[in-house]
Amino acid sequence: MSGLEPFGARLRRAMDERGPLCVGIDPHASLLAEWGLDDDVTGLERFSRTVVEAVADRVAVLKPQSAFFERFGSRGVAVLETTVREARQAGALVVMDAKRGDIGSTMAAYAEAFLRKDAPLFSDALTVSPYLGYGSLSPAVALARESGTGLFVLALTSNPEGGEVQHAVRQDGRSVGATMLGHLAVENAGQEPLGSFGAVVGATLGDLSSYDLDVNGPILAPGIGAQGAKAADLPAVFGAAVRNVVPNVSRGVLRHGPDAVALRDAADRFAEEIRAAVGAV
Numbered sequence: 001m002s003g004l005e006p007f008g009a010r011l012r013r014a015m016d017e018r019g020p021l022c023v024g025i026d027p028h029a030s031l032l033a034e035w036g037l038d039d040d041v042t043g044l045e046r047f048s049r050t051v052v053e054a055v056a057d058r059v060a061v062l063k064p065q066s067a068f069f070e071r072f073g074s075r076g077v078a079v080l081e082t083t084v085r086e087a088r089q090a091g092a093l094v095v096m097d098a099k100r101g102d103i104g105s106t107m108a109a110y111a112e113a114f115l116r117k118d119a120p121l122f123s124d125a126l127t128v129s130p131y132l133g134y135g136s137l138s139p140a141v142a143l144a145r146e147s148g149t150g151l152f153v154l155a156l157t158s159n160p161e162g163g164e165v166q167h168a169v170r171q172d173g174r175s176v177g178a179t180m181l182g183h184l185a186v187e188n189a190g191q192e193p194l195g196s197f198g199a200v201v202g203a204t205l206g207d208l209s210s211y212d213l214d215v216n217g218p219i220l221a222p223g224i225g226a227q228g229a230k231a232a233d234l235p236a237v238f239g240a241a242v243r244n245v246v247p248n249v250s251r252g253v254l255r256h257g258p259d260a261v262a263l264r265d266a267a268d269r270f271a272e273e274i275r276a277a278v279g280a281v
């Protein structure tokens, strides 16, 4: 299988051209209601298409959250397929937020569902959970290398409950979260201009200077907007790694719908705040 150019290189270029903002497509039932849509497949389709049409031509990354589509069964998944295809056609990279993680042989099937070139849900990258052991992800790492796609590995998540696992300290004195970052640094070693194996690190976590965030890969940073973090926090949280940060905003943008211009303006405002905080792109 001949793959695409590596995800890390494609992402770096998109971030340089468009700025690093990732807009999440999270069709919460409450947002469907706010937009005057029914909580059904028609509402889901309308919501997702509106977001894609409003912002896919201007942001580097769109991140559909699979759960909100799976909620509607196979017809919801069909909408997800269309959403991914149309977002990619409009020039955005798509990170599928499905947070998959399983024993290695099953992980291979999850990877095929999202990262194999001819899969109906083929995406540029996939969020994955390493908490069955980082090594369990190796089939996904292998397929991502082959197909020019990427992974975002949950390292230090934005939710307060994550600490009981991720801050736990191992026998070697390193925390579990730091260990995941270490694995990613090895995965991305020597990759130019940026590796394809990213970390998920919440923008909500405050000072992370005790962690080595220099993984030579992208850092997906959710938490801006609805979870309370601000674009202006990014340099203090991420330090020198901030230039590889892909900040995600979902509800903070989506609550401005259903008007496409208002959605676009909201995305532009976050993009501008990020640019001001992080420096020129």
Ligand SMILES: O=C(O)c1cc(=O)[nH]c(=O)n1[C@@H]1O[C@H](COP(=O)(O)O)[C@@H](O)[C@H]1O
Pocket: 024, 026, 065, 097, 127, 156, 157, 158, 159, 200, 201, 202, 222, 223, 224, 225, 226, 227, 248, 249, 250, 251, 252
């Ligand atoms: O992997 C993620 O995207 C993710 C990781 C994490 O640590 N925290 C987190 O909020 N997310 C996702 O990022 C999005 C955040 O949405 P908002 O809080 O509405 O901006 C949701 O889709 C979450 O599932």
